[in-house]
Amino acid sequence: MSQAINWTQVQTRPMLMIPGPTELPWPVVQALNQPAAIQYDRGFDETVLEPTTLALRDVFQTKHEVLIMPGSGRTALEAGALSVIEPGDRVLVVGAGQFGLLMREIMNRVGADFTEFTVELGARLDLDRLAREAERLRPKAITLVHNETSTGATYPAAEVGAIARATGALFMLDTVSSIAGIDVRTDEWGVDLNMTGSQKCLAAPLGLSLVSVSPRAWEAMEQRKVKAHSYAYDLNRWREQWMPVSRGGKVPDGTPRRQPVSIPTHLTEAMRVAVRLILEEGLPQRFRRHAVAASALRAGVAAMGLEMFPDPSIVSNTVSSIKAPKGVDTGAVVQTMRDRYGVLIGTGLAEIRTTTLRIGTMGMTASPHYVLPTLSALELTLRDLGFKADPGAGVAAAQQTFADAS
Ligand SMILES: Cc1ncc(COP(=O)(O)O)c(C=O)c1O
Numbered sequence: 200m201s202q203a204i205n206w207t208q209v210q211t212r213p214m215l216m217i218p219g220p221t222e223l224p225w226p227v228v229q230a231l232n233q234p235a236a237i238q239y240d241r242g243f244d245e246t247v248l249e250p251t252t253l254a255l256r257d258v259f260q261t262k263h264e265v266l267i268m269p270g271s272g273r274t275a276l277e278a279g280a281l282s283v284i285e286p287g288d289r290v291l292v293v294g295a296g297q298f299g300l301l302m303r304e305i306m307n308r309v310g311a312d313f314t315e316f317t318v319e320l321g322a323r324l325d326l327d328r329l330a331r332e333a334e335r336l337r338p339k340a341i342t343l344v345h346n347e348t349s350t351g352a353t354y355p356a357a358e359v360g361a362i363a364r365a366t367g368a369l370f371m372l373d374t375v376s377s378i379a380g381i382d383v384r385t386d387e388w389g390v391d392l393n394m395t396g397s398q399k400c401l402a403a404p405l406g407l408s409l410v411s412v413s414p415r416a417w418e419a420m421e422q423r424k425v426k427a428h429s430y431a432y433d434l435n436r437w438r439e440q441w442m443p444v445s446r447g448g449k450v451p452d453g454t455p456r457r458q459p460v461s462i463p464t465h466l467t468e469a470m471r472v473a474v475r476l477i478l479e480e481g482l483p484q485r486f487r488r489h490a491v492a493a494s495a496l497r498a499g500v501a502a503m504g505l506e507m508f509p510d511p512s513i514v515s516n517t518v519s520s521i522k523a524p525k526g527v528d529t530g531a532v533v534q535t536m537r538d539r540y541g542v543l544i545g546t547g548l549a550e551i552r553t554t555t556l557r558i559g560t561m562g563m564t565a566s567p568h569y570v571l572p573t574l575s576a577l578e579l580t581l582r583d584l585g586f587k588a589d590p591g592a593g594v595a596a597a598q599q600t601f602a603d604a605s
Contacts (some may be wrong), residue, residue: 201338203280207541207543212544213378213543213565214569216558217543217544217559218348218517218557219375219561220404222563222569225316226471227469227474229402230388230469231404233465233468236464238458238461238462238463239458240387243514247464247467247471248407248462248467251267251474252266255411255470258378258482258484259378259409260383260384261288261386261390262391263385263388263412264442264446266410266471267409267411268407268409268410268462271396271398271405271407272375272396273305273397274432276394278359278408278429279304279394279410279603280306280311280371280394282392282420282435282574283391283419283461284309284311284339284373285310285374285425285503286310287310287312288310288311288339289312289331289337290306290313290314290343291329291332291336291338292316292341293342293354294317294318294465296344296347296350296548297348297549298373299315299350302344302373306342306350306542315337318354320508321351321510321513325357326359329359329362331364333365337367339369340370340391341362341369341394342372343370344382345373345383345513346374346377346515347579348518349520349547349551350547351514351520352513352514352520353381353513353515357384357388360372362387362390366390369419369440370388370389371394372393373394373395374444376515377515378400379477380400380486380504381400381486381515384421385413389413391415391419392410394408394410395408397406397466397470401473402476402561402562404466404474406463406466407463416434439460441459442456447581448553486516487521488565489516491604492566492567493515493565494516494600495567495570496558496573496574497519498599499524499574499593499594499597502592502595502597504588505521507520507522508520508522516560516565517585519525519557519558527581529555530553532546533545535576536580540575540576541574544556544573545558557585571594577589578591
C-alpha cells in the first residue's frame with residue numbers, strides 16, 4: 200500500500216484560523232523590517248506615533264484620545280481598570296464566558312467591590328434584568344465583553360452603554376475580538392474605556408495594547424482619592440505627560456512631551472500600516488466582509504451537519520464556535536487539521552474545550568481565500584476521524600454564500 204501523503208511538507212507554517220493572533224497583511228510584515236528607531240525621537244512621534252494615534256480614532260469611531268501602549272488585550276483591560284477603579288468601588292461585571300471571568304479577576308485584583316452578572320455560556324443577555332441590577336447597585340462602572348471569544352457570541356454593547364448612562368456608571372468595553380471586524384461605535388454607545396489589543400481584527404502583530412478614553416473616564420481618574428497603584432499603566436500619566444492641552448491633556452501645545460512608558464517603535468510602525476489598510480478599505484466594507492465570511496463559514500458548517508454553539512441571534516462574525524460532532528475529540532481535530540492539512544483552528548475554552556471548536560474570521564482571514572480551504576480541511580479531518588459527511592458539501596455551501604454576496 201502506498202504511504203499517506205503529507206500535504207503540509209512544503210508549508211513552512213500553518214494558516215492561522217485561530218481567533219487571534221491572525222494572519223498579517225504583507226505590507227504590515229514589511230513594516231517590521233526596519234533598523235532600530237528611538238522611541239523618544241521627535242521624528243518617530245511626528246511620522247509614526249502621532250498619525251497612528253489620530254487614525255485609530257477613526258477605527259474606534261471616537262473623537263477622543265486613543266492611547267497606544269506596550270502589551271496586549273489584557274494590559275488594556277488592566278490599565279483601564281486600575282486607572283478608574285479604587286479599592287471598594289462598586290463594579291458590575293457582565294460575565295458570559297472566559298473573558299468576562301478575566302475582567303472579574305482583574306476587578307478583584309484592583310480591589311473593586313464587584314458583582315458578577317452571569318450570563319449562561321452562549322446565551323443572550325437579559326437587558327431588563329441587567330438594567331434592574333444596575334439600578335439596584337448604582338455601580339461606578341459596568342463592564343462588558345463585546346465579543347466573547349470563548350463562546351463566539353456578540354453582546355449588545357449599545358444597549359449596555361445606555362444602561363450605564365442611565366445609572367451614571369462608566370461603561371468599560373472589551374473589544375479585543377471585535378474592533379475592526381464588527382462595528383464598534385465608541386462615542387455613539389457611550390463607551391468610556393474601549394480596551395483592545397493589536398493582534399486580532401486590526402491584523403497587526405501582537406504586542407500593543409490600545410485604550411480610548413472618554414472625558415468622563417479622565418474625570419474619574421482626576422477625582423481619585425489615591426493614585427493608581429501602577430506606575431507604567433496609570434492612564435492618568437498619559438494625560439499629564441503626553442496629551443496636549445488642546446486635546447484635554449496637561450502638556451502645553453508645542454512643548455516636548457514624554458511617553459509614560461516606552462512605546463515599541465516597530466510595532467507602532469506596523470500598526471500605522473495596519474490602520475492605513477483598514478481605513479483604505481473603509482469600515483462599512485470591512486464589517487460587511489467579516490459578516491459575509493462568517494456567514495459563509497456557518498453555511499459550510501451547517502451543510503456538514505454541524506451546529507453552532509451560541510444562540511443563533513448572537514453568533515459572532517469574527518469567532519465561530521462550533522459544536523463538535525458527538526464522539527469526536529476536539530484536540531484530535533485541531534491536531535489533524537494542523538499536521539495533515541496545514542490549517543490551525545482552536546478548541547473551545549474551559550468547560551466547552553472538549554465539545555466545541557473555534558474558527559476565527561479576522562482581518563485578512565475573513566475571505567473566501569481562507570474560509571474555503573479551512574472548511575475543506577475540516578471536512579477532510581472529520582472524515583479521517585470517522586465522521587461521515589458528503590465530501591465537499593461544506594465548501595459548496597460556503598461558496599454559494601460568497602457567490603450570493605458578490
Ligand atoms: C475578548 C477577549 N478579551 C481579552 C483577551 C485577552 O487578550 P490578550 O490575549 O491580548 O491579552 C482576549 C484574548 O483572546 C479576548 O479574546
